[in-house]
Amino acid sequence: FPVTIFNSAGCAQNQKVEMEVNVLFATNSSEIESKYYSELEEVALFLKNYPDTFGVIEGHTDSQGNPKQNQKLSLERAQRIKDYIIEKFGIKPERLKAQGFGSSRPLSSNKTEEGRAENRRVIAIFKGK
Numbered sequence: 001f002p003v004t005i006f007n008s009a010g011c012a013q014n015q016k017v018e019m020e021v022n023v024l025f026a027t028n029s030s031e032i033e034s035k036y037y038s039e040l041e042e043v044a045l046f047l048k049n050y051p052d053t054f055g056v057i058e059g060h061t062d063s064q065g066n067p068k069q070n071q072k073l074s075l076e077r078a079q080r081i082k083d084y085i086i087e088k089f090g091i092k093p094e095r096l097k098a099q100g101f102g103s104s105r106p107l108s109s110n111k112t113e114e115g116r117a118e119n120r121r122v123i124a125i126f127k128g129k
Contacts, residue, residue, distance in 0.1 A: 044089030075100025
């Protein structure tokens with residue numbers, strides 16, 4: 001999505017802008033760890049600087065446990081990030097969408113603890129136009 005940015009000569013130029021966020025979670029938890037607060041603040045600043053940006057926040061789980069519960073937990077994780085950005089920084093809700101994917105999109109192997117930890121995540125890409 002192009003963004004109109006003015007160069008040093010004052011001429012408009014279209015430019016695509018995007019930012020990615022990646023937050024990991026403890027097993028069976030949707031609590032945002034404080035170590036991610038500064039990253040989420042950077043997301044909010046990006047959204048404020050580019051008011052035409054939007055994002056889809058995707059929640060994921062590892063493969064441990066009940067698939068229905070994992071689906072619910074993945075959506076809770078995405079919604080928690082969305083709510084945090086909206087409530088803490090005043091971003092309009094219609095600019096963000098939360099989706100849960102359960103364990104259907106692993107990044108790493110669910111056979112190791114390290115892999116499962118990487119799969120318990122929320123990712124989002126914010127794009128501006």
